[in-house]
Amino acid sequence: METKKTSLYQLHKDSNAKFVEFAGYQMPIQYSEGIVEEHKFTRNHSGIFDVSHMGQLFIYGGEDLIKDLEKIFPLNLKNLKLNHSKYSFLMDKDAGIHDDLIITKINEGFLIILNAACKDNDFKILKELLNEKHKMVLDVNRSLIAIQGPKSSQILNEIVDGVKNLNFMSGNWFLFENQKVYITRSGYTGEDGFEISIPNNFADKLTRELINKGSKLVGLGARDTLRLEAGLCLYGHDLDKDKTPVEANLKWAISKERISKGDFIGSDIIIKQLTDGVSKIRVGIKPEGRIIAREKTKIFNQSDVLIGEITSGTFGPSVNGPVAMGYVENEFSKKNTKVFLEVRGKKHAASICSLPFYKKSYVKGANQ
Amino acid sequence: MSEVKYSKEHEWIKLEGEVATIGITKHATEMLGDIVFAELPEKGSSVEKDGTAGVVESTKAASDVYTPVSGEIVDTNQAIVDDPSKINQDPENSAWFFKLKIKDPSEMDTLMNKDDYDKFAKETSA
Numbered sequence: 001m002e003t004k005k006t007s008l009y010q011l012h013k014d015s016n017a018k019f020v021e022f023a024g025y026q027m028p029i030q031y032s033e034g035i036v037e038e039h040k041f042t043r044n045h046s047g048i049f050d051v052s053h054m055g056q057l058f059i060y061g062g063e064d065l066i067k068d069l070e071k072i073f074p075l076n077l078k079n080l081k082l083n084h085s086k087y088s089f090l091m092d093k094d095a096g097i098h099d100d101l102i103i104t105k106i107n108e109g110f111l112i113i114l115n116a117a118c119k120d121n122d123f124k125i126l127k128e129l130l131n132e133k134h135k136m137v138l139d140v141n142r143s144l145i146a147i148q149g150p151k152s153s154q155i156l157n158e159i160v161d162g163v164k165n166l167n168f169m170s171g172n173w174f175l176f177e178n179q180k181v182y183i184t185r186s187g188y189t190g191e192d193g194f195e196i197s198i199p200n201n202f203a204d205k206l207t208r209e210l211i212n213k214g215s216k217l218v219g220l221g222a223r224d225t226l227r228l229e230a231g232l233c234l235y236g237h238d239l240d241k242d243k244t245p246v247e248a249n250l251k252w253a254i255s256k257e258r259i260s261k262g263d264f265i266g267s268d269i270i271i272k273q274l275t276d277g278v279s280k281i282r283v284g285i286k287p288e289g290r291i292i293a294r295e296k297t298k299i300f301n302q303s304d305v306l307i308g309e310i311t312s313g314t315f316g317p318s319v320n321g322p323v324a325m326g327y328v329e330n331e332f333s334k335k336n337t338k339v340f341l342e343v344r345g346k347k348h349a350a351s352i353c354s355l356p357f358y359k360k361s362y363v364k365g366a367n368q
Numbered sequence: 369m370s371e372v373k374y375s376k377e378h379e380w381i382k383l384e385g386e387v388a389t390i391g392i393t394k395h396a397t398e399m400l401g402d403i404v405f406a407e408l409p410e411k412g413s414s415v416e417k418d419g420t421a422g423v424v425e426s427t428k429a430a431s432d433v434y435t436p437v438s439g440e441i442v443d444t445n446q447a448i449v450d451d452p453s454k455i456n457q458d459p460e461n462s463a464w465f466f467k468l469k470i471k472d473p474s475e476m477d478t479l480m481n482k483d484d485y486d487k488f489a490k491e492t493s494a
Contacts, residue, residue, distance in 0.1 A: 315404035
């Protein structure tokens with residue numbers, strides 16, 4: 001299969017991107033300044049991320065659709081206000097996570113942002129579950145551009161007036177060059193920021209305008225270090241079919257009201273795990289010193305017994321040290337528990353820590 | 369003046385008397401990206417030609433560092449362990465990795481000179 005290119009491919013090339021194949025797309029891993037600079041620029045100023053490879057699934061329908069989607073997602077969708085977003089997951093009957101996603105209530109139905117590597121399979125699963133009752137469009141005519149960092153609001157507002165009034169995890173339709181763009185105040189870096197759904201033909205123009213206002217392109221490499229510092233999960237690494245939201249320590253994202261009713265796919269397991277506890281759970285892990293423990297690194301307790309595995313690990317440029325997440329047996333998941341990480345045959349001391357590694361600064365109220 | 373030689377694994381080596389100083393090339397650092405971790409061999413340990421003699425890690429991945437010649441490690445550069453970004457800044461000079469007492473000087477003959485290495489680096493990265 002030929003690798004796909006996003007609408008910003010030429011701009012990435014012009015900006016000296018190093019490309020990598022990701023989920024079937026040619027994506028920029030970094031630009032000339034490198035991952036550390038791009039990461040810091042996002043934290044201190046504003047970074048632009050091409051996330052057009054992600055799926056933008058529009059599902060149209062009314063009351064019926066809400067009922068049908070509530071059988072799938074552990075959310076209180078009937079109380080979700082227009083233009084408000086929630087983080088959720090697509091689970092199987094064993095509560096295994098097939099994808100994590102952001103779902104937003106829009107006028108005609110819902111917009112769901114899906115991971116690139118999962119989107120086609122998600123579409124198939126959802127189509128089957130919804131019995132083709134509702135119109136579903138996995139829109140390939142729109143790009144998705146994220147702008148993240150403390151200066152994002154000011155910069156984007158100069159181009160699209162009014163975005164600065166959006167609250168965190170909410171969105172709205174705006175106009176750019178007379179084109180309808182849907183902008184949400186959200187992101188995956190631990191910074192204030194926005195995601196812009198825009199017709200493909202206008203993605204390049206918008207991005208170049210953001211660059212002209214002082215923002216810079218940031219690649220997938222820094223996106224990974226940013227999200228890991230922010231304690232956010234990456235599907236296929238920290239989340240997969242063999243892990244449930246309770247094990248992933250994401251129970252905050254499950255509606256309490258929906259748990260009490262227990263009428264969604266996977267609810268039996270979720271309720272059981274919430275009642276009886278889980279045997280493994282996702283935790284933050286801080287290695288002592290500078291050693292980097294990457295994905296698949298084995299975790300041992302103080303008696304040298306294997307208790308888990310790292311699922312994401314890198315060097316955090318803002319933390320200025322190594323950071324990691326992984327799953328450990330529940331009894332070793334308490335903060336400050338001493339553990340050992342096996343890297344290149346040697347055991348290195350580390351401790352369980354709370355997430356995030358880097359304190360987030362999301363904007364809660366408007367006009368900031 | 370001693371000539372600097374280069375290996376196919378992108379190390380440089382400068383032999384002065386019987387002590388060789390070894391580091392990674394600028395080209396290597398450009399391929400690796402921002403280096404955020406470095407591990408060096410222990411002083412007094414013996415290393416074999418083309419064997420691993422350290423590790424560098426970028427934010428993305430870990431890569432082994434190989435020794436282009438055999439010998440006994442007589443010194444290591446703690447400065448690059450404390451601040452690995454020095455490797456990106458000055459790889460072929462102050463950010464050397466280790467010094468070793470060379471076992472067999474004829475191993476130097478198997479390595480490339482600057483022109484050959486530059487050509488090799490250009491061809492392999494194309």
